[in-house]
Amino acid sequence: MQYARFGGPEVLEIVEREDPQPGPGQVRLAVRTASVNPIDWKLRSGGMASSDAPEKPVIGGIDLAATVEALGEGVTAFGVGDEVLGHAVGGAYAERALADAARLVAKPAGVSWEIAGSLAVVVTTAYRGLALLGLGEGDDTAGKVLVISGASGGVGVVATQVAAARGVTVIGTASERHQDVVKGLGATPVVYGDGLADRVRGLTAHVDAAFDTAGKGALGDLVALTGSADRVITIADPEAGTYGVTFSAGADGEVEGSLADFVAGLAAGRYRAPEVVVYPLEQAGQAQEDNRTGAVSGKLVLTTA
Known part of the structure; x- marks a missing residue:
């Protein structure tokens, strides 16, 4: 084709x-x-x-x-x-x-x-995003809180589970109909859209990092929640520069190691x-x-x- x-x-x-x-x-x-x-x-x-x-x-x-x-x-x-x-x-x-x-x-x-x-693409993208936020394998993730925008999408599903497995507290945004999906991944679900920052603040006093996988206009709220554009990355929002947020693309990093790790977890029933x-x-x-x-x-x- x-x-x-x-x-x-x-x-x-x-x-x-x-x-x-x-x-x-x-x-x-x-x-x-x-x-x-x-x-x-x-x-x-x-x-x-x-x-x-x-x-x-x-x-x-x-x-x-x-x-x-x-x-x-x-x-x-x-x-x-x-x-x-x-x-x-x-x-x-x-x-x-x-x-x-x-x-x-x-x-x-x-x-x-x-x-x-x-x-391959969703797994390597998810692992790369977590690493860029200081939540990769070997990083100190104790007590960290991460918001994932688009937690029910392909990259979000992977990133949510891997972050949770590393001891990160994950808050995942999704539509109303996908709230149970996000909960099943090990995250606390919230509905995306207007008022997101207030809904997240109702769940936690601080947010250490945010990973936007959906590109649905959440960057302003995510920067407000983390307190710094340096603590937010997006793989989907072309307005990243407007907020000073890093737009992450490509497949750099330990690509095959991340893929092998997730596939092994999938085969063992640890991941979905x-x-x-x-x-x-x-x-x-x-x-x-x-x-x-x-x-x-x-x-x-x-x-x-």
Whole structure:
């Protein structure tokens, strides 16, 4: 599933191509599922480009779950037939894809393909956000209070559970209908929207940090609650600069370590995965549009089967 020009979901098209060949340190994967993330439709729309079309056709998608099909030179961590999940190289919306072996982890047998394909981006983003706020593995988290805006979304679900497991007191914002979901993740739920700061102050005398995963206009309240823009990060609000808040993007940090940690916790029953909604690859355009508009609740995943 690729696009050769920027635009709406109609620019996506299914094409046939030769199977890609893995280079040194890479593997070729038989893709089972691929995740839909906001960056996919943002790039496809051209909103982040300075021309009308990419230099060459682009295959969408970053993270996936797949079976190893061929090994590049020097790969010893995996063998042909191994089931893995992680980050693709050159696009995941395809029946065959490439990945750097170092950016993959083993898929536990008890984790479904649909769940496995939904994890890499949300997990690494959540762990990165916590680390930037001083709530990472090894940090002193005793007595810390964290507000997560959008706790019932993909990144929020992961960040809430991991922070709570580290001893952080988490207050999670969500809609009325998702309050029980947030509570089940180990957080105290509050409704987002006007009056958020007052509702949080009714629960705690202080807030140490805030993580905005939703981009629903909460930054003013979050800065007020923490007392400093330096204690707030967002991955979703383009108005971050207006408030002096850091906009965190990318996948820097110990990506695979965080993914392996969460997957192990998931397999052991310590963590819950975000709910997934599955579309066939041919409906990638609709899935991206549903992700953009928020028409469907859950983590959207494409399947090649």
